[in-house]
Every structure is written in C-alpha cells, then in structure tokens.
Amino acid sequence: MNKTTHFGFKDVATDDKQSLVRGVFDSVASKYDLMNDVLSFGAHRLWKRYTIASSNVKAGDKVLDIAGGTGDLAIEFRKKVGDAGQVVLSDINAAMLDEGRKNLINNGIFGVEFVQLNAQQIPFADNTFDCVSIAFGLRNVTDKDQALKEMHRILKPGGCLLILEFSKTDSEFLKKFYDFYSFSVMPKLGGMIADDEESYQYLAESIRKHPDQETLKSMVLDAGFGFCEYHNLSGGIVALHKGIKV
Amino acid sequence: MQHFVLEQALNYLIDQGNADLSALNGKTLYFALEDLPINVNFVCTNDRIFVTTDTSAGADVDIKLKSSVFLALFQGEDLTELLRQDKIVIHGDVKTAQLLVDLLQQIDIDFEEVLSKYTGDIVAHQIGKLAKSFKASDNPLEALKDELTTLLIAPTKSKLFKNKDA
Numbered sequence: 001m002n003k004t005t006h007f008g009f010k011d012v013a014t015d016d017k018q019s020l021v022r023g024v025f026d027s028v029a030s031k032y033d034l035m036n037d038v039l040s041f042g043a044h045r046l047w048k049r050y051t052i053a054s055s056n057v058k059a060g061d062k063v064l065d066i067a068g069g070t071g072d073l074a075i076e077f078r079k080k081v082g083d084a085g086q087v088v089l090s091d092i093n094a095a096m097l098d099e100g101r102k103n104l105i106n107n108g109i110f111g112v113e114f115v116q117l118n119a120q121q122i123p124f125a126d127n128t129f130d131c132v133s134i135a136f137g138l139r140n141v142t143d144k145d146q147a148l149k150e151m152h153r154i155l156k157p158g159g160c161l162l163i164l165e166f167s168k169t170d171s172e173f174l175k176k177f178y179d180f181y182s183f184s185v186m187p188k189l190g191g192m193i194a195d196d197e198e199s200y201q202y203l204a205e206s207i208r209k210h211p212d213q214e215t216l217k218s219m220v221l222d223a224g225f226g227f228c229e230y231h232n233l234s235g236g237i238v239a240l241h242k243g244i245k246v
Numbered sequence: 247m248q249h250f251v252l253e254q255a256l257n258y259l260i261d262q263g264n265a266d267l268s269a270l271n272g273k274t275l276y277f278a279l280e281d282l283p284i285n286v287n288f289v290c291t292n293d294r295i296f297v298t299t300d301t302s303a304g305a306d307v308d309i310k311l312k313s314s315v316f317l318a319l320f321q322g323e324d325l326t327e328l329l330r331q332d333k334i335v336i337h338g339d340v341k342t343a344q345l346l347v348d349l350l351q352q353i354d355i356d357f358e359e360v361l362s363k364y365t366g367d368i369v370a371h372q373i374g375k376l377a378k379s380f381k382a383s384d385n386p387l388e389a390l391k392d393e394l395t396t397l398l399i400a401p402t403k404s405k406l407f408k409n410k411d412a
Contacts, residue, residue: 054250056257056294130292158271158292227289229300231250244289244296246274246303 005142008205017142018118022093029095031194033070033103038193039186039200045072047233048135051164051240052076054231060084061130064154066119067091067137071100075109077131083111090115119147124154131155135164139210148223155245161225163216166207167232167239174235182207213239249286253297256288260295263353267293269345276305281312288346307338309346319350 003014012020036044052073057063059082065074067090074089081087089104089112091097097114104112117123119134119141132151141147151161169175182204190200211219213230216239220228226246230239260267270290278285287305289296311334318328325347328334336343362370376393396403 053254056253056296058257058261058294156292158294160296226303227287227296227298227300229298231247242296242298244291244298246272246289246291 006206006209008202008209010205014142018092021140026093026095029069029093029099032096032099033072035190035194035200038189043234044136047164047238047240048072048076050231050233051133051135051162052080054240054242055080055131055133055162056160057081057131062086062088062128063131063133064088064090064122064124064129066117066122066132066134066151067140068133068135069093069096069100069137071103071109071112073133073135074100074112075104075107077133078104078109078112086113087111088113088115090117092116092118120150122150122154126153127156127159128154129156129159131160131162133162133164135162136166138163138165138216139206144211145219145223148219152224152243152245157245159245161220161241161243161245163220163241163243165216165239165241166210167216167230167236168212169232169236171235174237178237213241216241248282248284249297249299252284252286253295256295256297259353260349265349265352267295267349270295270342270349273307273342273345274303274305275342275346276301276308278308278310279313279316280310305338307336307340307342309343310335319347320353322351 004011005014057080061081063077078087187197187201191197217228220243225243227244230241273290275288286297315333358370358374
C-alpha cells in the first residue's frame with residue numbers, strides 16, 4: 001500500500017507531494033513578493049525583521065537560509081555576517097532561486113551563494129553553520145522530522161535554528177476573521193494578482209495542516225535540539241520557533 | 247519580550263565592550279530577577295548568549311537576585327560580599343556564577359556615548375544623569391516610577407528640570 005501525506009486538505013502519495021509543491025511555487029514565483037505584501041498587509045516584513053533580530057548572528061558567521069525563495073532573509077543575514085561570513089540561500093525550487101538571485105542583485109547584495117536543495121537531505125557537512133533559518137517553508141516539507149534532524153546535523157554546537165511559520169491563534173475573533181480571509185479572500189486575490197487561485201487555496205489549507213506551536217516545539221526538541229522556545233507574532237497567526245543545538 | 251530585549255542588550259554589550267565569553271562557552275545559567283518577571287536560562291555557547299524561557303533543561307547554576315543587584319554587578323560589586331549580605335542566592339556551580347560576574351565586569355562601555363548616537367549628546371547626558379540618581383537609590387525601579395509620575399503630573403518638579411528651577 002502506498003504511503004500518503006497531506007497536500008493542503010487532500011491526501012496524496014508521499015512521493016508526489018514534492019512535485020506538487022514545486023508546481024505551486026513554479027506558478028507563483030514571479031509574483032511571490034508582491035503577493036506576500038498584499039496578503040499580509042506588509043506584516044511579513046516585520047515578522048522577518050524580528051526573525052533576523054532574534055538570530056544573534058554576528059560578523060563572520062555562516063548562515064544557511066532554507067526555502068529562502070526571494071532572499072528577504074538572506075539579504076539581511078549578508079549585511080550582518082559581512083565579508084568574513086558566509087550566507088547560503090537555498091530552495092528546492094529553481095524558479096524561486098532565480099527570483100532570489102534577481103532580488104539580491106537588485107538590492108546590490110553580492111557574495112551570497114545559491115544552492116538548490118531538499119531540506120530532507122541537506123548537502124553540507126556536520127557542524128557547518130552558526131545559524132539555519134527557514135521562513136514559511138517547513139509546512140511544505142514532506143517529512144518535517146527528517147528535515148529538522150538534518151538542520152540539527154549541519155548546525156555547529158551552539159548554533160541556532162529559526163523557524164518562521166504560520167501557526168495557530170487562540171483568539172476566537174482572529175480565528176473567525178482569519179478563516180474567512182484565508183478561504184474566501186486569499187484565493188480570490190491569488191486569482192486576480194498571480195492568476196493562480198488554486199495555489200493560494202493550497203496555501204490556506206497547508207497552514208491549517210501545519211503543526212501548532214507546542215507540537216512543533218516538541219518536534220524541534222525530538223530532533224536533538226537542547227532548547228526550543230517560540231514567540232507568537234500577530235496573535236499567533238505566525239510563530240517564530242528558535243532552537244539551540246547544545 | 248523581556249528576554250528578547252535582555253538577549254539583545256547582553257550580546258550588544260559583550261560585542262561593544264570586547265568581553266571574552268570563551269570561559270562560559272557550554273555553560274547554562276538559570277537567572278531570575280526577583281522584582282521583574284524574568285526567569286530565564288542564559289545559554290552561553292558559540293561565543294554568544296542566548297536568553298531562553300525554555301528552562302526545562304537543567305542549568306549549571308541557579309542565580310536569583312534583584313535588578314538593582316544585577317546592575318551593581320556591572321559596576322564591579324564583589325560577588326562574595328553580595329553573597330554574604332544575602333543579596334544574591336546561588337545554587338549549583340558557584341565558579342560558573344563567578345565567571346558570569348567576571349564577564350559582566352569586563353564590559354567596559356560608556357552608556358552615554360552609545361545612547362548619544364541615537365538621541366544626541368544633550369538627551370544622552372540628561373538620561374545618564376537621571377540614571378545615576380536612580381542607581382544611588384535603594385530601589386531604582388520605584389525611583390523610576392516616581393520620576394515618571396512626577397514628569398507626567400508636574401514636569402517642572404522633575405529631576406530633569408532641577409537645574410532650570412534653581
């Protein structure tokens with residue numbers, strides 16, 4: 001019997017999820033930043049700014065940004081680590097990496113390396129990075145536990161993992177508004193702006209299937225991290241999990 | 247949010263003050279301020295301090311003290327003397343606690359100089375003067391609250407305007 005996993009609210013064969021996710025991001029890559037600004041009312045920039053501030057990254061550090069897409073985090077990490085450091089911008093999707101490359105050049109940022117990789121099999125040696133980040137990417141990974149183990153493996157002892165991801169809000173009011181917005185407004189905006197209603201329907205569904213804050217914290221600790229804590233942002237619509245490898 | 251600010255401040259001070267964290271690398275210190283809602287672990291690793299509310303993992307040492315005592319440590323107050331006066335409670339490896347105190351005391355930074363980059367010289371000097379008067383108080387937090395209240399209700403009676411009254 002074939003193993004299955006979720007793709008939004010649908011059950012699909014585990015082996016098929018990766019290519020389905022790739023299809024979504026191939027489709028939205030060129031409008032990704034614009035859509036993020038529109039759908040989050042610009043808040044994604046604040047969430048990412050908080051993530052960078054929480055990273056404790058300093059000059060000379062090595063940073064890997066997984067599912068880094070259009071390079072928002074990589075740009076800021078590059079400024080922090082300076083010429084003595086190293087930033088690798090990675091994504092499983094070539095179209096997203098291309099957008100990232102263009103975005104970095106447009107921002108005058110050079111010296112960032114680009115690697116197309118699968119978070120479940122990261123092609124770097126053990127204990128390589130001071131910081132690994134993944135922003136709005138983990139929910140698209142098929143085997144999240146395996147990906148977290150890989151992130152733990154490539155971090156140096158004392159290294160920091162940052163997971164910025166949509167999460168669960170406890171506020172009943174926010175929940176109702178967010179459900180209406182996610183399922184009734186977001187896909188329509190996706191259809192109008194990116195000409196792809198279906199991908200934004202997947203986005204809304206995949207957020208609901210993602211583990212809540214406490215479950216993800218347990219997963220991070222189970223992957224081998226010595227410490228993990230999370231901070232809710234915008235009432236828990238988004239959460240930043242921070243793991244420390246000891 | 248308090249621990250986020252504390253983490254940023256500590257790492258900034260260590261960085262700007264050229265303090266050497268290597269002796270503390272690999273150590274975890276549980277740190278509680280009795281007069282503020284701060285109960286955190288200082289995870290010293292990779293030449294930086296992470297301040298985390300995840301205190302489920304054991305620490306090498308538990309340190310409990312008041313915020314005024316924490317500030318006193320920055321100014322070179324002797325740990326043994328504070329312990330003798332019961333102003334600080336330490337459980338566990340006292341050597342690790344001493345290493346933290348040594349680190350705090352290595353930080354040689356002119357706060358007014360740092361502040362002046364953001365506020366200008368005059369405001370930084372006024373804030374510095376105010377801070378020094380609070381430090382002299384037995385309860386700096388209460389003194390700060392009183393001063394803020396005065397500033398809101400009767401600004402001319404505030405220490406900030408003291409020289410102008412004279």
